[in-house]
Amino acid sequence: MNFNQFKSIYPSAFLTDDTKNDPNYLTFPYDNQWIHFDKKQLTSSEIKLLYLVFNKTVSNENTGNPQSKWSDFLLDDQLHLPVETGVYRIIQFDINKKDTRFDKKLWLSSFKSFFKDVQEAFFINDHYGLLIHRYSDYSITQDETIGILQTLDDDFSTKTSGYIGQHWPISIDFKRFFKEEQAIFFNQLKGNKQIFSLPDVALSYYASDALSKSSIIQHLKKDLISHPETKELITAIWLNQGNISLAAKYLFIHRNTLQYRLDRFYEESGFSLKNRNDLLLCYLLTI
Structure with missing residues (x-):
């Protein structure tokens, strides 16, 4: 469904470039933006239906693990931590050029094979997904991650954009940090760098609002x-x-x-x- 179709059903729905982080709204990634629905105007059945519409790819493509604690924690309203301890990083990827023969499962398996301590990797929709891995003394560097994605682009004839997140200790704040990293990634997708991390884009992302005024x-x-x-x-x-x-x-x-x-x-x-x-x-x- 396109936004106008959602708008015809839910007139109060609106789009933003950031997550808003308002508990009164149901929020989902939508076409490099965020779509928001007023919870007060939704029945419990409608909320379940919207989760199904926006997260159906997660349950279908989640590497054989539809009851994923990580996806429940990051994408739904679940407050239970997926693990008890550890420091983790999320790598976001967006494959924006692929042919009809593109094999998502093979690509994802290949991507995971480069990393140690992968907790989970999955597509959220047909082009955007996440890889979560635990920090260790042998964690891959940013330059190595860039090289991996470039290698996969060569092998699969794709063009992938990526955001290499910071390492965060697992806590209830982890989800909030991820939402902000997600907003940064979507905001900077059409920028100068194809694969980037916070230091690469912090200046342009956080200064843009003040500069516009x-x-x-x-x-x-x-x-x-x-x-x-x-x-x-x-x-x-x-x-x-x-x-x-x-x-x-x-x-x-x-x-x-x-x-x-x-x-x-x-x-x-x-x-x-x-x-x-x-x-x-x-x-x-x-x-």
């Missing part, structure tokens, strides 16, 4: 976005931490060409992307 920032941003190649230039310098040679490789241009563009940008804007403060401000203008 600044008349100064909006005025500067209006001038900047009128030249699309300028955003590409700033992004390249930012992602490569001000290293001109690496930024030139990122843009597939000669170092001297990039240097010329930097000089021209300085002449036109008064901002030097070689200066860390200027670069930070200009990057914020691209968010």
Whole structure:
């Protein structure tokens, strides 16, 4: 069902880019956003039906374990912890390019095989899912996780976006942290990085709301976005931490060409992307 169909049945339903975390609403991931239903306007049967509609893939694809304590805890209103102790990390994945021959079970099995201490891995819908694993001295690093997803993309002819969560000790707060990480992932899916973690996107995610309220920032941003190649230039310098040679490789241009563009940008804007403060401000203008 599309949103308009839900809206025709539940007029108070609405979409947001974040989870809202309001106990008065029933909330589900929906098309890279969140859909919310007022619990006061739902019968117990309707609540059960909505859970079935939005979480049916979990029960069907949950690696042979439909009574999953992890999925109940993370996706439903269950408050019981899935385990008693330990530190865990959730890796979110979104496969946004696949052909009709794509085998979800084989992909998931392959993905799990790279990790030790996997607690659970499952698809929530036909393209989005989670892998939960326990922290140990042998836990895979972020760079290794990026390499794994890139390898799977090559093997399965897919294009996967991923969010590598932080390690959190299991507690009632774990679910709240996951909901925020989920909101970050959905918000940043169309950003510059295909696979990322909190340090990669924290600045753009948490600063975007404040920046949108600044008349100064909006005025500067209006001038900047009128030249699309300028955003590409700033992004390249930012992602490569001000290293001109690496930024030139990122843009597939000669170092001297990039240097010329930097000089021209300085002449036109008064901002030097070689200066860390200027670069930070200009990057914020691209968010």
